[in-house]
Each structure stands twice: as C-alpha cells, then as structure tokens.
Amino acid sequence: MIKVMVYEDNPQLREGLSMLINGSDGYEVVAAFKNCNNVVDEVEAFQPDVILMDIDMPGTNGIEGLKLIRQHNTTVKILMLTVFDDNKNVFEALKSGANGYLLKKTPPSRLLEYIHEAHTGGAPMTSSIATQVLRMFSDIQLPQSEDYRLSEREKEVLQFLVNGYSYKMIASDMNISIDTVRSHIKKIYEKLHVNSKSEAVAKAFKDKIV
Template sequence: MNIQSLAIIEDDEKVRNYLTEQIQAYTNIPQVLSFSDGEAALSALTKNAVDIAMFDVQLPGIDGIECTKRLKMVHPRMQIMMLTVYDDTETIFSALKAGASSYMLKSTPPEKIIEAIAELHSGGSPISSQIARKVIEAFTVKEKVNEYFQELSRREQEMLELLSKGFRYKEIADKLFLSVETVRTHIRNVYEKLQVNCRIEALKKTGLL
C-alpha cells in the first residue's frame, strides 16, 4: 500500500481513535492525521493535501460533504472516502456528486475498511454492499416513474419510494434519521405538489404503483 498520507475527519473521539489505531496497525502509511471537525480539516488539508481523506458526513460546523466539495476544487487528485452511518439515497448521491469516490458504512468491519482504502488508492471506488444496492434501486425506480415524480425533491422522492414499499411514517423516520413530524411535513408537501389526498393516489400519479 503505497499511500504516504491519510486524514480521518470524525467528531466521535472513540471512533476517531479506533480508526487511527487500526490504520496504523495494519498499514504502512507514514502519516495519519485526525480532525474532530470540518473547519479544522478544511483549513489544514487545503494547505497540505493528503492522498486520502476519510470524512464522516455529519460534523460540527461544515459537514463532510461540503468539505469534500471544497477540497476537490483545490486538490482534484485527493481521494475522498465517506465513512458514515447515513445510508439514504439523498446523502449518498450528494456525497458522490461532491467528489467522493468511496462510500462506506461505519458498520463495515475494520479489515474491509483497510481493503477499501487500498482499493481507493489504486483507482477503485469501493462502496458498502448496502450502498451499492441503494444506488441500483434508485436508478431502477427512475426508469419506472414519470414526470410528476421527477418534479419532486430528492428527499420527497425517497419518502414516496419508502411509502411504496409499505413503510409507516415511524419506520421512515427511523430509517432516515428524521422526526415523525418532519416525515409528515414532507408527505403533506408531496400531496400538495401532486394535488392528491392520499398515499395510493400519490403512488399511482407518480408511477410507483
């Protein structure tokens, strides 16, 4: 593994220290940096690029996706891996669009993360299997739907997709790390945009049923 420098950007101290220990123990990377927030990472890595930066999505201040976008503008050759708990399609696509080449879940075993780091450095784009399935499902859904669906925001589309699979509001809230009230608000907005009064009508109008 011919990687000279790697940065871990993670606000959870235990996770950050654990990742640092694993990488130092099982790789020969000479320089492993760590940061607890986006601002500090952005400031340091803008001045001195690393080969690979591993970002959590949710960070104090500037989030990992925004950091990725800014760093790729300055250092387009820097490889970015998102290492997060978020598996919703909106976050996944936002990260990839910002410039991340890898998207891994924190539930991934450490040895697989080490493998993903090596694969990323060698030109691959490693992503967790659950994330790969989400990406494939997102494209599959888009082939079925119509212009009404396309006019909705990505978050609203995701809500409808989950409704079409039989998920209840509470389950959707848990899955997307939102409150039930936020889910209700999104669904209400969807109904207004589509000019429908219920789930069945919304799914029929958008081609999901």
C-alpha cells in the first residue's frame, strides 16, 4: 500500500484527488491539507511514502513546504502538482529536492502511474516539463578551463606533479636534467600565479588544466 499525502488549497480538487487515490488498489491517502503551515509535524505524524504538493497555497506555499520537509526528511518522495510550468518554479522545485514535477492537467490514470513511479525511485515529469528541463540544461554554459598558456612540456611536468612525482622521478621519466625540471616548474608557478607544489596541484584540479 502506497501511503499518499496531499497538499492542495482547492477543496474540490483536494477531495477529488483523495477519492481517486483511495479508490485505486494499492494506494491510500493518509491525510490532506490546504497549506504547509504545519508540514514538518504532519509528515512526521503520518509518515507518507509520497506527497503530492501544490505550489500556490495560502500561508506556507508548496516550494517553502518542500524546503521545510527536506530539512528534516530526505527520503519521502515529493511530487509537485501544479498549474505553473514556468522555468523559475520548475528550477526552484527541483533544486529544493522535489522528486518530480507534474501539471494538474495530468490524466488521473497517469497520475497514479507517476505516484507509483516516484515510490519506486523514479523522477516523473509531465512531458512538457521534461522537455523544458532538458532545454534549461542545454542552455547552461559550462565554465571553460582558464588558459594559462602552459606549453605541452609544462603541462606534462604539471601532470607528474599532480601524480605525486618528485623532481628526480620527473627528470628520469622525461629524460631531462633536474635543473631543466626546476626551470619548467618555475615557469609553471609563474604562469599559474602560485608559490608551491601544493598550490600548483590544487589549481590544476580546480581549473582542469591537465
């Protein structure tokens, strides 16, 4: 039996959702509320498996309620069920720990499938929302690694430093003198604006130089 809690301020919709879920084999609504004013205590008291969460509610709204729940409970599955399909609400909900994002126009049969999917570890989304999320990710510009103008030889030496090699080991592997290794490392420090091996290694990792 999947235990469901509903947060919805529209009494007709709240009642309709409860009737749909309770009338389906394997599902039970353990409680339904019109806002998230006491959400932490309610979740603790009823121990639901899945929460259907509206966003626009009087008092504590769904996004705020989601954040409050996640401060105390990271395991309960929370599905946003809303009319809002704008990027801001979608992003804020997913960033705050929602397990899925559904629009209220979702057909009843699909809603039950989505609840089951969330319960078994999925992340259901209305198809238009999923498309939106993919578009949001494709628009994110990944930071480019900074170009410190290291030569290929200097990058090779830096890679050895990252791997924990000593100056002597680097000289041996690269078949160059220790003085040449020191010269390379001096130039590396200057170009990376660091003063030690540990700083150089840290910057190599941070800025994905090698």
